[in-house]
Amino acid sequence: MGYGQTAGEQPRAPQSAAQGEPLLALENITKEFPGVKALQGVSFNLRRHEVHAVCGENGAGKSTLMKIISGVFPPTSGRIVYKGQPRQFASPLEAEAVGIAIIHQELNLVPHLSVAENIYLAREPRRGFLIDRRKLRADAKACLDRLGVAVDPDRLVRELSVAQCQMVEIAKALSLNAEVLIMDEPTSSLTEQETRLLFKVIHDLKAAGVGIIYISHRLDEMAEIVDRVTVLRDGRYVATDDFAMTSVDEIVARMVGRSLEEKFPERTSRPTSDVILAVRGLTRNGVFSDIDFELRRGEILGFAGLMGAGRTEVARAIFGADAIDAGTVTLEGRQLVIRSPRDAIAAGLAYLSEDRKAQGLAVKMPVDANMTLANMDEVSNRFGLIDFAKHAKAAREYIDLLSIKTPSIKQPVRLLSGGNQQKIIIGKWLFRKSRVLFFDEPTRGIDVGAKFAIYKIMDELAAEGIGVVLISSELPEILGMTDRVCVFHHGRITGVLETARTSQEEIMHYASGYGRPDSRH
């Protein structure tokens, strides 16, 4: 992997960005959602022959900006100027029609159709009423050849690798004669070799005059292809620089903006030697193996690692959501037998899913019903009938305790902001009197202010003696909030580090599977 590479060590891409009038310019863009200002006064421009990176933390507004450029929704205010003319796109189709194409991270291909059919979907060459299959195939082949990709246009998309799908998406964009190409995390699921191929394609497109907006968290890779970089933070524009004139450190500093101390509350809980949760030899065949860790009273334990390293899977297995093949879980000295989430919940465990809407909330149901869902026994009588006075009292108690902003306890939770939704899930588990809470990416897609509130709650829980495990892909969050970190790599824990004595670099080292940093060379 590209760990440790910096801009200076890499050969720079030839600077071919033409000066002069930008291909695409966004002026003073603001976008408001109910309760959230996603973008405030952001300006951005893209030239021909240029790869322009957009960087920022989660929630910085990158995706919102790209959706405005590609016509998914209009800005609340501000101007889009494309090829010198002010434009308003009512839909992605309109943006595509004038040559602005986006390649989403979650690829938008139809799995049961062939490569050629996908490239020309809804634009099939026709002969009368019928599709001209020969022309369809030939045109698709020409597109793929132009990219230098060896994919058979007749293959079904579901048989392709992720990288090949990405190439098909790019071919589709080319077939649209796209002049602006937006790539959202294009390398996140590619191997190094596939990344090489992608970069070569990007070089060729750039030479052909296409302007490319490149979104990635992998700053180390950018040196090879990026000409300019724009940093967003909390929905605001921070800076635009020539990549050659800046450094990875400078970009990171701009992305984070504040020092860690300001982003995270002061920790009040102190770790003790009292073990709440002990996990020994936990194994789920083919997913993770031999997971050992201990969670102590008063501490926040971090789970760090790359996507797919097994952090979420371990938490889900401990919680009984997925089966295990071996290993033991001991809570406060009692060994647990967990076959389903019901067993785990009864024992006092709680898992807060990384995907709130799909796995955490019954989104059509009101606040109070979600809050009490895991502990209905507490608000019902022995005949199984709900005591609505107790029910409302419980909901109000946790709305106050966690400062949840909702117009009423009967508000459907889908109408609340992400931060308030997350607090409702926390409230649900506190009402269940859970002893150990696994927070899986608890601040994903949440406003900066709400993040701070969630961190503060986590600290208070730990101080009260509740076990807290924080699963996070954001290393600043791990460093800012935890006492110790278990680092995962390929379904194993490769290191357990004291947070106070480690660094992003050391954690990434273990996460990449290199073992101890000093045994590296």
Add this chain to the structure above:
Amino acid sequence: MTMTVTTPPAKSPARSGGRLSDRQKDLLQKFAALGSLLVLIVVFSLTSSAFFTVNNGMTIALQVTSIALLGIGATCVIITGGIDLSVGSVLALAGVVAALAVKELGMPVPIAMMIGILTGSLCGVINGVLVTKMRLPPFIATLGMMLIARGVALQITGARAVSGLGESFGELGNGALFRVVTIGDDGFPNVAFPGIPYPVILMVVIALAVALMLNRSVLGRHIYAVGSNAEAARLSGVNVSGVTCFTYILSGSLAGLTGCVLMSRLVTAQPNEGVMYELDAIASAVIGGTSLIGGVGTISGTFIGSFVIGILRNGLNMNGVSAFTQQIIIGLVILLTVWIDQLRNRR
């Protein structure tokens, strides 16, 4: 590498369009169904003098019982995100089993009918197992049951009606509470008040009980939770399989009861009874605002929905509208109400 993070999920999209608040839309839906019910009553009262009478009211109530009983079961199943297509066949099987128990095995009527109802429950158990354990789509599982139950009903009766069941078999379907009969001057009995038919009492009691279960019990809360988000419910400790199974068993049992009531009314068990009743049941739930996506629905709505269908049929009959035209009109009503539902749920 500085950070490894996936792309942030999109900010929750703004709820655009629709100037009405959710509560207003819910009220609109309720009143749309209730309002159309009232409009129907007014129109039919004006066009036919025999419509708005106590006698006809009881007739309608009696006719509506089967739709409403099946609709109550359908509502619970649909709230969990499922569907039950088998109830029309299951009611035929249950009625036939009850009749055969009386005629062939010489059982007392109450026990025979209990066996009929349990036959329906058993069909529900099988549906539930097919859906939760074998993970068949509810549409397919209950479609299979629809064919199987009908086939068994035809097989065990040789496709012939079972008759000669005796007067006591007809008591449940034809009896009534508070029936007032006076003997007139001419010596013939004069019905002052037709009484409240037993099936109507049964329908009201069961509707109240299931409404109580859905609104006030933990089980009901879990039914809504499963339909709103099954995975979130499971991760909150809800026994999703158990809750889902329960709704199919309830639906099957109510189908069994409906079968016994219907056959009792005719004092004859017809293996061909109840064809397409499942569609009336689903339609009554949908007209009453139950969402086929799951998570939304009320018994009061379904009750109104089944009366809309029942009154349409009765009123159109009284006005001499042909059976074919009736189908067209009921079809249009279903389309209209579901369209209103779509408007309500549009984002």
